[in-house]
Amino acid sequence: MKIVTRATAIKNLKKYIGHDLAKLAKKFGITTYKNGKQNKGWKGLILERLAGLECNVSKAPNGLSYELKSVAFRYIKDKLVPKETMAITMINPQELKEHDFFKSHCWAKLKSIVFCAVMWHGKNAKKAELLEVGSLDFLEDDDLIKEIRADYDFIRKKLTKYGFESLTGKDGKWIQARTKGPGHGSTSRAFYARKELVKKIFEIGE
């Protein structure tokens, strides 16, 4: 059993800034494409390997105390901005109903996050350089967190009142409850960080 602290994970990752993740994928034997389709999770898997988390493919409520995330960045008018929203964690309807924000997995993951900015080279890109690595600890009395908690409460209330099916990506100012799942009719939901929030995280984290 190997324990990798957050500081160590960051240190490990920083060594790879500027590297092309596609090459590392081969080295680790991670599939990036198959039958012309992309494995959308390959970057995340590689990052986890690089950080030293060799066996982290399932959810991690127990074990490590931080969350490793990658975010795609692209240029819009010569400015670097997050390309998309960032998945935070799956929504468990039961837990959402019974726990408040500071007891949720959502908060547990958000408050102690290690993020990796990855360059986005267009759809189905075969390369992706690691741009930057950072970490961030949120405080419970942070103004931003208060607003995020309000979003969480809103979503939670909606769940109680209208049911799980009523949740949509429109909910929330900083975080949203978007659909996500294996596909093929089976869909579940997850918390996503909106782009504005991703930007904030980077600003604070740097």
Next chain:
DNA sequence: CCATGATCATTA
């Protein structure tokens, strides 16, 4: 089969 990694496709 489904949760998790995160991106792709479609519409406005």
Next chain:
DNA sequence: TAATGATCATGG
């Protein structure tokens, strides 16, 4: 371009 919903490979 932005926003929302749908989807894919992997591993247990």
